[in-house]
Amino acid sequence: MLVSSVEEGSLSAAARKLRIPVATLTRNVNDLEAKVGTKLLIRTTRRLELTEAGSDYVASAKQILEHVDEQERRAAGEFLAPRGELVVTTPVQVARLRVLPVISQFLAAYPDIKIRLLQSDSNVDFVDAHVDVAIRLGRLRDSSLVATRVGSLRMVVVASPDLLDKCGEPEAPENLRDYPCVVFESPNLSPWRFRNPDTEQVFTIANEPRLIVSSPDAAVDAAIDGIGATLVLEHDVAAAVSAGKLRHILQEFEVEPIPVHLLHLSRNVMPMKLRAFIDFAVPRLREKLAEFGRVPSV
Template identity: 70%
Template sequence: MAMLVAAVEEGSLSAAARKLNIPVATLTRNVNDLESALGTRLLVRTTRKLALTDAGDEYVVVAKRILEEVDELERRAAGEFTTPRGELVVASPVQVARLRVLPVINQFLALHPEIRIRLIQSDRVIDLVDERADVAIRVGRLRDSSLIATRVGTLRVVTVASPAFLEKYGRPQTPDDLRNLPCVVFDSPSLSPWRYLCRHTGQAFTVADTPRLLVSSPDAAVDAAIDGIGVTFVLEHDVHDAIIAGKLHYILQAFEIEPIPIHVVYLSREGIPAKLRRFIDYAVPQLRRLLAEFGRIPAE
């Protein structure tokens, strides 16, 4: 079952074999034996990819659930529900992981030598069941009510520009002023189009002009803004160091939308492994402290 699931998740028998560190011939033989034992074809193999048959699609769904139950039983037998040990899988958005989660993980590992952590860094919403993840850090409004969630802070969505840029073009007074200014856009579904809200009148603004520069990472947007290419619109932790150093200034603060919440989430289940409970107890206050640091940056 594990070999079949790995083949489906990796997209090929060879990729699954590399992931499991076994010969391709061994994996292929085991999948063939499984199909023979079941008396049905599960996979359709082509030179480019694998596809599941209808029977295979149904089988893999159940197989994943069985493997999770077996994994939990083995962890119980190994004492993971009473002693913090074994692998912990943590998922987080890329920038949040790099700037805030990884320092907490490093400190946690130093305190718990019997725990191993696999950090999944991805800006897509990770399904904890599909990815077999124990805990995730979520940025944004939560949708899945089956998860246990603990709020650890918020992040502002900020607009910034360099001192030289502001000296050349002047400081925008309203979001409408951005339509006449060069902009650097970080191509992110959560930050496009640029959204604003007047705190005094409640009027909403949306700015979606053609950018002077379109980039695929917040770091690139910040670097371009520092170089004076244009105004940019990112999460506050992306510009934290640049603001402190005076390389960028906040603008349009009176029109910022509500800060985006950040939660630590994990699956609701009957028993929580000791490694997960220990991590949550450690990470939640540490993340709250780190995220609260943003609030101490002086406003302009």
């Protein structure tokens, strides 16, 4: 109950999730603090905060719950045959364009496995969300996860032919400071970064966007409409470029592509459903991402 209270952010929210009265939950937390002989939670009107002892207690409790969950999976036969539920998390657009087709093929091949797909552009916590597999963009920081690189994605600047005819084609990233731009706000794409082809030095450009959006689809649509040039991942604009609705610009100034990894927790014994998914997904994701990670020579 303490773990649920922390995860939900309040006793009332945890009580709703657990479907018990708030008074019952409060009494259980108080009894736990009395049992361990120290304060675990600091309750304010706005949120819950863990004491130092509470942080240690919750971290240990999560490890125990993870171990119990693994034993339950073992008892259910997940270590004997590929069956059960897999929780997969991936960025929203990567899921739609690259991961979902692989998942569809996997489900057809393994009828005893079901998948819960969590689509989020923020990194979902493995333990809190009971995640089995994550597809993540960018440099890795958490060394406790086992990572397999499956490809990379180019960051590209595109603009409509009409806009280029009207405003001219920028010859260097510095020209974008006064150029009509559409900015897609994303951790991997903000601020706009470029590479000097002579020195290999990476630098950023601050522009004055005419439009700021929160999804790549909106950025692409706005660019097609001629509102401004935009910086997105290449697979987001591949169809529009092929159709002649957008054109690549400033390709010689592109930075290194963003790496894409498949990650999972390190386990002493891996459930067969997880082993099956990794073996199935890795080569197919590599194939789907292969065309998008190469910086063209100009």
